[in-house]
Amino acid sequence: MVKRAEAPKLDSAKAARVYKDFPGYERSTFINFTKAGGQPDDYPGLDFGPVLKTLPFRKIADFHVSREKRGDRGMIPCAMCGPREKFLEGSLVWMESRQAIALIGHCCADKENQRRADEEYLERMELTRAEDFLLAWLPFTKMALAAIDQTLAAAVEAERVKAAFSRKFPAAVQALRAVSKSGGMLGHTEKIGDQFDEVGPRGLGRLNTRTVTIGHLFGAGALGSGFHPVKDLRVARSRIEALLCEESSEAALELITSSYASADELKKAAKLLLAAGKEYKHSLRLLQEFRAFFSEYNFANVNDWAGHPLSDHRFSFEYRRQGDGVRISGKEGEAFDTLYLEGNALSSPPLWPVASTMDDE
Structure with missing residues (x-):
């Protein structure tokens, strides 16, 4: 079974929410949010950094945003690249050391960390699909x-x-x-x-x-x-x-x-x-x-x-x-x-x- 984490608690000292455990349940919520027209950087509870590029992370969901749908907002800011606008294709990730979720570009992280995160994500998605299929x-x-x-x-x-x-x-x-x-x-x-x-x-x-x-x-x-x-x-x-x-x-x-x-x-x-x-x-x-x-x-x-x-x-x-x-x-x-x-x-x-x-x- 894919491990289910507890719901996050809001830390009033930060703009970001605190996620002590991996919030895999945020995947479907995030996907539904963007499908309904929401912009990824408007998703509630995000940590906008700055975050070290060498910081390990786990992927929650991949996404790609059309620039036309961004209007005058430009590209999405990457938590690893500072507040500047950076990407349209990236991932919603969880950083255990910060107990937070963030948005990063698909090529912004340290290459070894990115490779590990991709492998773990693909294995987890395969497992989740198998579990959901059997449940249904x-x-x-x-x-x-x-x-x-x-x-x-x-x-x-x-x-x-x-x-x-x-x-x-x-x-x-x-x-x-x-x-x-x-x-x-x-x-x-x-x-x-x-x-x-x-x-x-x-x-x-x-x-x-x-x-x-x-x-x-x-x-x-x-x-x-x-x-x-x-x-x-x-x-x-x-x-x-x-x-x-x-x-x-x-x-x-x-x-x-x-x-x-x-x-x-x-x-x-x-x-x-x-x-x-x-x-x-x-x-x-x-x-x-x-x-x-x-x-x-x-x-x-x-x-x-x-x-x-x-x-x-x-x-x-x-x-x-x-x-x-x-x-x-x-x-x-x-x-x-x-x-x-x-x-x-x-x-x-x-x-x-x-x-x-x-x-x-």
Whole structure:
């Protein structure tokens, strides 16, 4: 957990406020203040220095101000450079030795102190983002688990149907995979005899071709070797089970403080939650391909293409809705076979309830 400091006490002997502990909570207040139109040097409680450039500090927030928005006020005075106007890009910092917050330019401090402050700031921001992300989204892990289980049932059925279709109709699968590799357009090439050349031996004419387009093949990815939605869903499920939380912000906070006490554990938990989302969404894309391929419209296109006078293919399909699912009957040459799809494999799965990145929280 990121350490939370106590609220500051006002020191009446100074214009600046006294901050005995690092005031990380001032970050959001300062950002909201500037977003609302406030100027950084109007922020209450600042120590305007002068401050030694070698004085160690910790960054609270970085900022950049447009000169146009400063009007006639010029640039911002830097606590390390005296009262003169100095910069537009800098940081709100805390100086432990002065127990105060101040504004400094992005290149005004001692280089070694600046480097240390930047490294500590980046690490702290990463940790804070991970903590805030988990606080916001751990309460949705039960919903995520339910989404995975519902989609997993559809994925199991989809893999069964894909395997059965490939086994029962190998010629069709081979032909449709070839179409997919060539761009997915269902068409035929027709040869057209042209007029005779004006020069050369009579009787030698040109032979041109044209493409007769039937339609487009949809969802061919469902026939590929990479169609394994079940695998990703099972991995995602194992990740979510390790993060399962009750559906409240209080439960999320309790889980974070009890189970993810260290920075590494906190960041690892956030990465697990994000990884589960990526795996779930990858499975959704595969199942979308499956639904596109095993749609009535797609099979109508395939039949028109395979049955065209220019076609040398000898297969056709009958697509019929039956109960909650679909029955597909197919003929290859003289062979006939059929398969049934459960309706859950053709239904749209639930969306993932968790943000895709920590920036979405």
